[in-house]
Amino acid sequence: MTDTRVVHPALKTRATELFGVDHPVVQTGMGNVSDARLTAATANAGGLGILAAGLLSYDELVTAIDEIQAATDKPFGVNVRANQPDVHKRIDLMISAGVKVASFALAPKQDLIAKCKDAGLVVMPSIGAVRHAEKVASWGADAVIVQGGEGGGHTGQVPTSLLLPQVTDAVDLVVIGAGGFFDGRGLVSALAYGADGIAMGTRFMLTSDSPVAQEVKDVYLSKSVNDTVLTTQVDGIPQRVLRVGPIAQIEKTRPAARVLRAASNARRFQKISGARWRDMVGEGLAMRKHEDLTWSQVVMAANAPMLYRTALIDGNADAGVMATGQVVGMIDDLPSCDELVSRIVREATDVLERFGA
CATH class of the missing domain: 3.20.20.70 (Aldolase class I)
Incomplete structure (x- = not known):
């Protein structure tokens, strides 16, 4: 058209x-x-x-x-x-x-x-x-x-x-x-x-x-401009996501538990993606150097691929993380x-x- x-x-x-x-x-x-x-x-x-x-x-x-x-x-x-x-x-x-x-x-x-x-x-x-x-x-x-x-x-x-x-x-x-x-x-x-x-x-x-x-798109379409949150609890770096699924729980979790969960997600992502551990560690070292992250933040960064995949690819909005702009409320x-x-x-x-x- x-x-x-x-x-x-x-x-x-x-x-x-x-x-x-x-x-x-x-x-x-x-x-x-x-x-x-x-x-x-x-x-x-x-x-x-x-x-x-x-x-x-x-x-x-x-x-x-x-x-x-x-x-x-x-x-x-x-x-x-x-x-x-x-x-x-x-x-x-x-x-x-x-x-x-x-x-x-x-x-x-x-x-x-x-x-x-x-x-x-x-x-x-x-x-x-x-x-x-x-x-x-x-x-x-x-x-x-x-x-x-x-x-x-x-x-x-x-x-x-x-x-x-x-x-x-x-x-x-x-x-x-x-x-x-x-x-x-x-x-x-x-x-x-x-x-x-x-x-x-x-x-x-x-x-x-x-x-x-489609079920994930429906969740996005139901949200307002006030239904997002800027958080560092997904991977240690500020990012805007929908306030749904595990976000509220993640923000209440103790730091040690977040790191353990991130390490577990890193193993899951490695198996699914086929990425070599050597390459994943190398990327983590590069992130620590260039983005001035702590070691716990580097480990937490392993959260993101699996948490996003769970929502966007697997269609499980209740268990995954959904990145979005505030503009979601205008769509x-x-x-x-x-x-x-x-x-x-x-x-x-x-x-x-x-x-x-």
Whole structure:
């Protein structure tokens, strides 16, 4: 149901030019959610779909990229963790496969950015503070996703309405706003702050193209903007999740019990994923070094993959953890990606034309 009306010229931005897409709308790389199907559906809708590769093995990443390219000829991105032991191998794969955008949840080091750029990849880290944007800009990044405190998953305290103009004033990069966006009005507001587009996680998760179980989607659709909590008790790093399932219990649990449970979940994740213990320990050491975590926080970080998988993949909302932005309370339907992107562009065009009139 692609809209045939003329898109407002203001919606052709530096982001659409840099990514080679029709609309300045990005689907973020959400672990357990942003699979090949969702990524391809977003790309075919004219936005930038990003495959979440952080929890995929290398062979699974190969298969996912093949599936995306079989489903679309449009540009897309892949989100990888800069601290993964085989990150250079993954970047080599992305280069050889012709992936357009390398997206990073953790800021990559300067040499990794240089490797990507030398091969023609667009480099786009996610950041949550002005100083982080300034750092990756000085290292040569092409774009940044700027997530404010309203956003889901790992996030900070500064709201998007303040963080976004701070960043656009500080750096000359393509800036994509994230945290609290779900419609065309939000897209126009981001452009007004100086951004070049918006990124959405929760909104794309709640589409018919998302792999999340229907019963879990129904839980999300029933929640209000007040039904989220910013907690450090999942993996030691602040993240926004729904106040359901084990969250209340986790926050009441003694620290020693949380660490024991995290160690148990690490064993479960290792068996399911096939990851080598050596690699998991290496990632933990990298997290401790680069994110200034305590040892207990490093162990707790093993919680996240299993707790998210339990809810999103297994469909058990009562036992798993459900990351979300506060925007969850503004969402009441499950459109396809094409319907969603078309609607956002139509709404943004209406707002811009009204301003012009």
